[in-house]
Amino acid sequence: MASLFKLGRSRTIRLIQSFPAVKLHLTGAVMRATEVEFDKAKEHLKTLKNDPGNDTKLRIYALFKQATQGSCSSPKPGMLDFVNKAKWEAWNSLGNISKEDARQKYVDLVGTLISSEAPIQKEATTAGDPKSSYQTLQVTTENNITTILLNRPEKKNAISRKMYEEIMQALEQAGKDDSVLTVMTGSGDYYCSGNDLSNFTQVGAEGVEKLARDSGELLTRYVSHFIDFPKPLIAVVNGPAVGIAVTGLGLFDVVYATDRATFHAPFSQLGQSPEGCSSYTFPKMMGTAKANEILLFNKKLTAAQACDLGLVTEVFPDNTFQQEVWKKLRAYAKLPKDSLRYSKQLIRGMEKEKLHAVNAQECVRLQERWLSEECMNAIMSFFQNKSKL
Numbered sequence: 001m002a003s004l005f006k007l008g009r010s011r012t013i014r015l016i017q018s019f020p021a022v023k024l025h026l027t028g029a030v031m032r033a034t035e036v037e038f039d040k041a042k043e044h045l046k047t048l049k050n051d052p053g054n055d056t057k058l059r060i061y062a063l064f065k066q067a068t069q070g071s072c073s074s075p076k077p078g079m080l081d082f083v084n085k086a087k088w089e090a091w092n093s094l095g096n097i098s099k100e101d102a103r104q105k106y107v108d109l110v111g112t113l114i115s116s117e118a119p120i121q122k123e124a125t126t127a128g129d130p131k132s133s134y135q136t137l138q139v140t141t142e143n144n145i146t147t148i149l150l151n152r153p154e155k156k157n158a159i160s161r162k163m164y165e166e167i168m169q170a171l172e173q174a175g176k177d178d179s180v181l182t183v184m185t186g187s188g189d190y191y192c193s194g195n196d197l198s199n200f201t202q203v204g205a206e207g208v209e210k211l212a213r214d215s216g217e218l219l220t221r222y223v224s225h226f227i228d229f230p231k232p233l234i235a236v237v238n239g240p241a242v243g244i245a246v247t248g249l250g251l252f253d254v255v256y257a258t259d260r261a262t263f264h265a266p267f268s269q270l271g272q273s274p275e276g277c278s279s280y281t282f283p284k285m286m287g288t289a290k291a292n293e294i295l296l297f298n299k300k301l302t303a304a305q306a307c308d309l310g311l312v313t314e315v316f317p318d319n320t321f322q323q324e325v326w327k328k329l330r331a332y333a334k335l336p337k338d339s340l341r342y343s344k345q346l347i348r349g350m351e352k353e354k355l356h357a358v359n360a361q362e363c364v365r366l367q368e369r370w371l372s373e374e375c376m377n378a379i380m381s382f383f384q385n386k387s388k389l
């Protein structure tokens with residue numbers, strides 16, 4: 001049951017059952033708020049960033065009615081008129097408290113809500129915050145959006161082992177935090193140049209087989225985090241994307257791209273094979289023949305081509321990209337959080353098992369590929385500066 005109801009004349013708030021109620025302890029009304037303070041509180045209420053929960057919203061509604069109209073004297077709405085019944089009960093529960101007392105309680109309640117938001121914002125920048133301890137990412141939460149910024153611009157945001165681990169950690173946190181949307185984007189001119197090829201050059205004493213096994217295990221876990229991510233996940237593709245940064249897009253819910261972005265999955269050129277579940281998501285999304293051009297024959301797509309094939313949701317001119325995309329996202333982030341989460345889970349849920357099976361199969365094949373001469377030669381060529389994409 002989610003519906004809209006009016007609070008006073010100007011404010012519309014949503015009644016959403018699943019938001020946790022904020023418990024407030026009102027102080028006894030010794031002082032009497034003036035009408036000016038009451039009007040100010042009404043204005044302050046509009047600046048609240050976080051949903052205070054249904055109980056609090058009903059309390060605010062009731063105090064407003066009592067302060068402006070006095071005790072409730074209207075008839076009780078019918079059983080099935082859930083919203084108006086809840087409002088009536090909240091107002092009626094105030095009994096005969098005076099308009100002045102109700103005004104003071106309203107001012108106190110709004111004041112508590114406003115001041116309870118200030119420390120939360122401050123905490124987000126303190127050193128103890130896990131979000132500030134990433135080495136390869138910058139993770140922030142603002143306007144109900146958690147943004148995971150890939151932050152190795154000097155390496156075109158290539159994904160090192162540390163970065164795989166940090167992205168998984170950031171996804172786990174974003175999945176649990178209060179944000180409505182999670183966004184992944186890149187810093188600098190690239191979205192991401194894919195796997196950091198030096199991941200394959202750090203061979204330990206136990207040899208290349210162990211390195212391939214560890215890499216397979218890491219990749220399986222990494223891709224699983226996208227398959228299982230519980231809320232809407234959006235890619236803001238700010239520049240070229242390569243390899244796993246392209247294939248993984250099939251596991252995002254929406255992909256926005258600048259018209260400067262390109263999409264390149266050069267697996268056969270690197271002696272490798274597809275990952276990120278793309279051997280399943282790409283043919284499903286665009287048809288087998290189109291997927292083959294990308295995954296077998298290294299076809300690099302423009303943003304417009306990727307959009308025509310369904311890999312990208314919408315393309316924006318580079319000079320207005322950030323402005324247009326963030327405006328859209330801020331509006332989406334005002335939608336009811338749980339409704340979005342459950343809808344995403346319905347859309348993706350049926351496929352989850354299949355996607356995990358595809359992921360496992362792709363990683364087994366890759367472990368074999370990484371040990372192949374084809375792959376080793378390609379990586380050596382890159383580091384000897386003989387080959388770039």
Ligand SMILES: CCCCC/C=C/CC(=O)SCCNC(=O)CCNC(=O)[C@H](O)C(C)(C)COP(=O)(O)OP(=O)(O)OC[C@H]1O[C@@H](n2cnc3c(N)ncnc32)[C@H](O)[C@@H]1OP(=O)(O)O
Nearest residue numbers: 154155156158193194195196197198215219243244388389
């Ligand atoms: C744990 C294992 C999991 C494995 C998962 C498998 C995934 C598969 C893939 O992702 S395949 C794709 C791999 N990516 C590439 O092959 C890209 C390689 N990079 C390039 O071809 C070029 O760098 C470029 C086209 C992306 C950009 O070229 P440009 O000339 O514009 O810039 P530079 O080459 O000078 O790059 C700047 C510095 O960044 C380093 N770098 C860029 N990408 C990577 C990368 N993927 N791996 C390692 N290093 C990368 C580049 O070497 C430069 O470094 P330097 O300044 O120290 O020389």
